Amino acid sequence: MATSFTTPVVFHIINIGFSEYYNTQFPNSRFSEIFRSDISSNSWCAKPKTVSSCRNSRASRPDKSVVKASIAYDSVVKENSLWEDGDEDVRLQFLEERDEKNLSRRLLKLSRADKVRSAIELYASMDFMGLRPESHAFNALLSCLLRNGELDDALQVFETMKSDDRTSAHSYNLILQGVVKARGFEAAFEMFKVLVTDEVNKNKVDQVLFNMMLTLCRGNKDWAKTEFVWRKMKDNHCVGNAVTYRLLVTTFLASSQYGLAIEAYLEMVQHRVEPDSRTMESVIIAFAKDGRWDFALTVFRGMMKRKENPNVIIFNALIHSLGNNGQVNLAFKVFDCMKSLGHVPTSYTWNALLVALCRAEQYGDALRLFEKIQHETPSALGLHLYNTALTACKQVGAWRRALQILWEMEDSGLEVPVTSYCRVIGTCEVGNEPKVALQVYQHMVHQKKTPDTLTLLSLIRSCIWGSLYDEVHEILKVSLFKITCNFLFSLFIMV
Known part of the structure; x- marks a missing residue:
């Protein structure tokens, strides 16, 4: 104009x-x-x-x-x-x-x-x-x-x-992202704390802003600040969405805070928020780690109804939890489901099944499963599998099978630990083979492995039952000398 x-x-x-x-x-x-x-x-x-x-x-x-x-x-x-x-x-x-x-x-x-x-x-x-x-x-x-x-x-x-x-929620979102980029997460979190405690402006914090802060907390692996944001979200009567609860569950699970992860999931169910596959997988692990196998199995069945395909880690965690709680049949059903979905069992999977059979005192079945693993998937054999099989041998006194497993361990190039030799000696004690137990002990010493007290006691009992008193005398001399030296060394350190 x-x-x-x-x-x-x-x-x-x-x-x-x-x-x-x-x-x-x-x-x-x-x-x-x-x-x-x-x-x-x-x-x-x-x-x-x-x-x-x-x-x-x-x-x-x-x-x-x-x-x-x-x-x-x-x-x-x-x-x-x-x-x-x-x-x-x-x-x-x-x-x-x-x-x-x-x-x-x-x-x-x-x-x-x-x-x-x-x-x-x-x-x-x-x-x-x-x-x-x-x-x-x-x-x-x-x-x-x-x-x-x-x-x-x-x-x-x-x-x-x-x-x-x-100001609006978008304004706070923009400025918080700018502060994070220029000055770091701590400065942005302090600004957020001031915002959510301000009676005038705290109602402007919406679901998007809470989710952004939860994302930043997960990136910094800070579960305590994640819990703070979550509690403030509840104080503001702001109901989260699927993204919110996925962030909460995964963050708490990564920090081994299984109770908080489960609490977040139960709140999600209460608000009738549909979880995504990642949230369900994470909560299965949280339930399994917390010993609540029944809840883990319920969530797993929900995933199957939705025709989703969990990864191998989820199957292994569930099988391990079921096996530890004596649910052998359920563990093998989950294992069959795992194979039907095209997943290849890992060493952890086989060990979880062996442990399940041992917990249920089905030691013969455990040894038969171990033989199957040896023939079908020998690449999956590892130290844990061998030791679990030796435990099953000890329970039934199968000393010949225990010796075979021990020699296979040495031939495979594995560093055989003391516990493996101890289990073989214990197996010989149960099988009433004192001379074999003594030979394993001598081989162990030759391999420069130091037996622990329980192994020496098992060997001594086996030799006494076999009337090998001279051998018992020699073992006692060596063991008492070592015990005395260890005792004097500990006194020297204390002084």
């Missing part, structure tokens, strides 16, 4: 300069009193600026030759390369348009186009005139500043939004 500049005021503007006229005719902007922040600190808070007590007096306002378009008017624009434009500094604009809606639309376009300098020019000019953008324009400006690494200016814009009650 064209305007006729015929009044004395207009001629006065032309004579003294537009900037000086604004400095003398309008009071200082409230925005210039906004806090300044130190980007190098680990704090999201800003430092208050010192403002003159006579700032509302037009006559006492100091003259400024140029008002820069930086957020803080007293800062040097050219210290920030973002505002450099050759040798010209950015100045406040004369706004012929005074409609906040139209100005907000213009600010929105500039921010979305990433024209940072023009956007901040327009915003500073609006603020100087006491005009306020609409919330969506504020958020667009925040996003623009954060994309270009201007966290200090974004924080000051955010403080203005708070003072005008223009």
Whole structure:
């Protein structure tokens, strides 16, 4: 709109300069009193600026030759390369348009186009005139500043939004992400704590913002802060969605907080939120680790009804939990289901089945299963499988089978531990073969393995029953000497 500049005021503007006229005719902007922040600190808070007590007096306002378009008017624009434009500094604009809606639309376009300098020019000019953008324009400006690494200016814009009650959940989401990127998770979490304890603004925290904080907590593997966010979410009467509970369950499970993971899942069921496959897999492991095999099996059956295919880890955890609790038939049914879905049993799977049979005192079946593993999947054989098989041999006194397993362990190149020799000696004791037990003991000593007290007692009992008193005497001499040396060494350390 064209305007006729015929009044004395207009001629006065032309004579003294537009900037000086604004400095003398309008009071200082409230925005210039906004806090300044130190980007190098680990704090999201800003430092208050010192403002003159006579700032509302037009006559006492100091003259400024140029008002820069930086957020803080007293800062040097050219210290920030973002505002450099050759040798010209950015100045406040004369706004012929005074409609906040139209100005907000213009600010929105500039921010979305990433024209940072023009956007901040327009915003500073609006603020100087006491005009306020609409919330969506504020958020667009925040996003623009954060994309270009201007966290200090974004924080000051955010403080203005708070003072005008223009903030929304999206505003907090944007500023928290900016703080995380520039200053780290701890600074962002402190800001979040202030937000959720603020009675005025805490209702603006929505499900999306809570999920973002839970994601950040999981990334930092901090289950305590995850629990804090979860409790605050419940205090705000905000019901989570499938993403919320997946984050909670997986975070607690990764930190071995099985009780909290189960609590989160039960709350999910209470709110009738449909869990995804990852949540169900995680909660199966949590139930299994917590010894609640029946709940784990219930969740597993739910996955089967949904025609989902759990991974091998889930099957192994469930089989192991069922086996430890004496549910052998259920463990083998889960194993059959595992094979029908095309999964290949691992060493952990076979060991869980062997342990299940031993817990149920089905030692013969355990040895037959071990032979099947030897013939069909010898690559799965490992130290745990061998030792579990030796335990089954000991229970039934199958000393010949125990010797075969021991020689196979040595031939395979495994580092045979002391416990394996001890179990073979115990098997010979149960099978009433003292001479064989003595030979295993001598071979053990030759391999530079030191037997423990239980092994020596088992060997001595076996030799006494076999009337091998001379051997018992030699064993006692060696064992008593070692025990005495160990006792004296421990006294020496204590002194």
